Amino acid sequence: MLEKKSINYEKAVLIGIMNREQNEEKVNEYLDELEFLTYTAGGEVYKRFVQRMDVPNPKTLIGSGKMLEVEAYVEEHDIGSVIFDDELTPAQQRNIEKQLRCKIIDRTSLILDIFAQRAQTSYARTQVELAQYEYLLPRLTGLWTHLERQKGGIGMRGPGETEIETDRRIVRDRITLLKKKLLKIDRQQETQRGNRGALVRVALVGYTNVGKSTLMNVISKSQVFAENKLFATLDTTVRKVVLGNLPFLLSDTVGFIRKLPTQLVESFKSTLDEVREADLLLHVVDISHPQFEEHIEAVNKILAEIKSSDKKIIMVFNKIDQYEYETIDDDDLITEKTNKHFTIEEWKKTWMQEVGDRALFISALNKENLDEFRKRVYNEVRDIHVTRFPYNNFLYPEHLDEY
DSSP, X not given: OOOOOOTTSEEEEEEEEEOSSSOHHHHXXXXXXXXXXXXXXXXXXXEEEEEEOSSOBTTTBSOHHHHHXXXXXXXXXXXXXXXXXXXXXXXXXXXXXXXXXXXXXXXXXXXXXXXXXXXXXXXXXXXXXXXXXXXXXXXOOTTOOOSSSOSSOTTSSOTTOOHHHHHHHHHHHHHHHHHHHHHHHHHHHHHHHHTTTTOOEEEEEEBTTSSHHHHHHHHHOOOOOOOSSTTOOOSOEEEEEEETTEEEXXXXXOOBOTTOOHHHHHHTTTTTHHHHTOSEEEEEEETTSTTHHHHHHHHHHHHHHTTOTTSEEEEEEEOGGGOOOEEEOTTTOOEEEOOOOOOHHHHTTSGGGXXXXXXXXXXXXXXXXXXXXHHHHHHHHHHHHHHHOGGGGGGSOSSGGGO
């Protein structure tokens, strides 16, 4: 577990479910990610609870015995938040709150909270607010009294309308207003993309926290915000990059994650227009992460959802400096992690070399093997540019080192 002892962090416990689809290894993997999400949101995980059950309890998700165990721990350690890895129904959330008497959060609401913290521009804030209201709408209860109106008051409610119905109507009106606002911003964004001319467009895509923003800063010599937390970047950043004398546009997009809330996929689809309209995708992978293969699958799934999986894609395996491989002692068959790292030539002999039409292996942070990265990107962009503008292909040599 992550070591983060600070009085500024809110105390939290995590709860996961083990079933036919999620074995112990998978549950622990998801809870590791949930702990990182909790840390990103400002929480400190004190304990994890895992229950094996094939059919979730419709009232509280977990069984009554496990609930009593969690309740005792929450009271003893003054826990502020109980975070479930699976999405809770509105009824489950209410029932659990009544018993535990503390904040009950599921994975979806946690990610929404992080997005709300990270949103900087009006566009990102509007997208997150829309997702939050859509998530909140079915979870309104009679105890939740108002949004943007004063309590009570003559004329504040319709004929025969209860307070909860009024709240729901206010939320629906707000959702409608936010959707209209997003449509307006989308048209402005579309105009901006059209004004960029016919430059080749390259987009960085990948799982969250794989180093896309760091790579963006190195290649474009800009200062895009980068941090070792999940969803450090929400807003799409576009920079003009010149390799040799070949210009192109490079965009950094929001990171993907497994179990991404449906509300966020929908509200952020417009942000992913940069991906849909890109000529070349650089799929950045954190090769030091134990589950990087599943991260690749998660990203490919979302690319398919936004109809971008058929684009030219270069796999870029990042953080090779942080990769630790395992050695096996032949005498006692003990597997140990070592600090020894592969060389670039050794990486090229692995199965990953053949993924995505000859993969690249780099360290954006340590600027390792970036010359090969630049040459590869230059050649790919040049091929697209020459096809688009065959009359001026003499301006750009076939290889970057010919300058």
